Amino acid sequence: MYSSKAQVSLSRLKCGVDSMKRYLFVALILALTFGFTFGPSFGPSFAMPGAARATLAVTGESTPAQRHEAFEIVWHAVKEKHFDATLGGLDWDKVKRDYAPKVDAAKSDNELYSLLQQMLGELHQSHFNIIPPEFIVEDDTREPAGGGIGIDIRTVDDQILITRVDPNSPGAKGGLRTGFVIMAVDNTPVKEIISRFAKSKESPAITKLRINRSILSRINGPPDTQVKLAYLDGHDKTQEATIGRERLPGKMSQRMGNFPPQYSEIEVKRLEGGIGYIRFNIFVMLLNEPIREAIRSLHDAPGLIIDIRGNPGGVGGIAPGLVGMMEEKQVSLGTMKTRNNEVRFIANPQPNAYAAPIALLIDGMSASTSEILAGGLQELKRAVVVGERSAGAALPSVFEKLPTGALFQYAIGDFRTPSGVLIEGQGVKPDVEVKLSRAALLAGRDPQLDEAVKQIMKAVPNHKSRTASH
Template sequence: MNSPEKTPETETKNSFLRIKKFHFAMLLFFLVFLTAGITTFALAFGEDKPAVQVIREREEFAKLYDAYDTLKNDYYQDVDQEKLINGAIDGMMESLDDPYSDYMSQEDAKSFHQSLSSSFEGIGAEIQEREGNIFIVTPLKGSPAEKAGLQPEDKILSVDGKSIQGMSSTEAVALIRGEKGTDVKLSILRQGAKQPVDVTITRDTIPIETVYGEMLENGIAKVQITNFSQNTATELVDVLNDMQKEGMKGLVLDLRQNPGGLLDQAVKISSLFVPEGKILFKVEDRKGNIEEYTSENKNNNNLPLVVVIDKGSASASEILAGAVSESAGVPLVGEKSFGKGTVQRAEDFSDGSNMKFTTDKWLTPEGNWIHKKGIKPDLEVPLPEYASLPFIDPEAELKVSVASEQVKAAQKMLKALGFNPGREDGFFDEKTKTAVVAFQKSKKLEENGVLKGTSTIELMNSLREKIKNEDPQIKKAVEVLKQEMSK
């Protein structure tokens, strides 16, 4: 999921923060055994000086050695030595209390690397662990997760009936991902909802196509970047070239629900819109040393631009938004972004496992650290309330006399679509049934006044289409862009 199901995405520093083999941890545990051997030899022959010298070199690990030896020798069952070592590393990562630092087993590491490639199999949603809970950061465009109605900030309570509270995002991804064509049932709690709902999603191959373009009106193009994968910069250049052939005179760049991805792609894309020599972002290490990254754009692209962001815009997409805003004066429209201001590096162990950990802060060109704060747009434009209505389980039967939060959501959807249910308090009465029948008639469905299966899916799809067609954030961006183009 990497989240897409990815998750957690990691900000890989490509050429300037390279992914390299990490041998330190394995060497450390080799020294554990070596130290034990030296100690035994010294005690047997009365030579204690070498053992004391070795221990004193890394005295902070004495407690770890003692715990390992005690469990290995005295636990009531035989212990898996490799599992103990992996658990020690995992415990170190957990102690950082950083949702972006994680230890991954061989299988998890394989999934992680796949999430940065051209495709993977799963439901297609970025997730994040916060305070022991797993949240959706954003569903990928066109993914099963998006089609099922998952939204940013949805909390996942369980996967196929198994609670995932207390799990890391990597552990949750391992449960949620699976082979194409298989089903996974998620228990979802949406913000503002009192009761969770079960959502069954059929896994599919998730292609990492990350750039989508279309011409709107008066030479205005809208280009959406869904995440920053290996080929995103190249995809974007190709799409922009196509838009120029269609007469593009101005561009709306849509970064909504973009969870980020590879840092080098953010650098390349930001450079397309920021003048040469201007700062794109800054990186600050633990000692306070700051390195600036500047645009290498030599094309002097003066294309009028407006960028749209929301609470699902995170990390690399925030780097791009901050760069164009502060170094190129590009207007930002929409809602405050997610607020991820750290950079991660992924390093592999020799056995194929992996650990991902935070190495630096990143700052906007003006030195702002947006972590847990987000980037506030120049023009705040919220989506209508109906855009964040909770998912309705198609397997649930909503009919006369039923009262529930899902009925309330259905009533709000019906009203937004022009079918007045008469009430929005969650009680399904005869007037609500009349509204359902009218909706079913408009879609040429069985007119039974019951919301279930196809009727429920059509209701949610119709609302999604309305949101797309009446998108106030894009409309405002077009309005602002027209003003920029007329200057």
């Protein structure tokens, strides 16, 4: 449930979004009511699994009139839609007077794009980019079919490592193990895939996230097809394996507007000492009730670990609902501000809230709603956050096609935690930072999960003592 103020703001925001007919892809984290969001946009060449890709044709140089029109579109978008009407004190009218003559004198599209990027640089903020048509990379993030080989990957020390192999999955049967280094997918070297992102203007964290998603999307694919992998085994010997993809045990979520179907899975189990463990890969309505049921089923666990490593976000409204199952009073996870609206992420307490210690696992591929959940629980001191700094991608931004064929990305909202901390560009810093290592993975260990268990075990006696005193 949300406050009436939030509900009114969201209603107005929806009307505004519906009117933006020229946007190629709207990526608002505020899908609390209309649910087509997947977190902020990371670039036209990047989409989470299944997102439609924007392909622009390069048809030669634009006319001076088209270049000037592009300039006007960019300038007016910032002037009229930036979430801060004051632009931090920047005189945007003066900026226009300074740059308009330069734009009109531009002799090529590339010169225009350079000038527009310089102009946007006057804002000194992320998510304001001009992406020329030739920079729009097809990164093979295709419509999901629920097929794969049951592995996950991460970039560790500049290598693409297998970090999870599901038991009895095609990957496990094909001999893959955690710690193996992926060298090529279907004869395409991993280095070649990575090189395609070399010109990325995004932060290193977002670029790494994009690379991992791109490689994983190549590994996964429709059931009853095959993928050929070249990898380094535990003895650093190059091996090759052709592995058949199978339909994975999760389910496909429903398409909601621009938010495409997503492969969705949840894992629930008990660890040593009866500690509860819940892992889910995305925030979608399909998983909302299963996650809540998992929390209820573990009500007697002495501690709970929620694993959102690799979770890129999703429907923002799910996070407050989950926190309401872990808090005995109304709390806020933070505030989203747009030009004309303010939305508070309110979590209302629910009956029989889980009261035992909680540890939250995050990493560099935890983004959007994952960061809202992690940042909120951390500031509320309701959970200890373990792992690696999150992606720092919590601003809603949109893409607009310019007359020249380029894409213009700009942020239209600002999210801050209850204490006013900006997550965008910074990410959530874990309370206990633990990095993965190839040595640990090859040994079959998960040092981040091990630390989360350690933190729970350390907190349990204090919790029992407080409970007994009441």
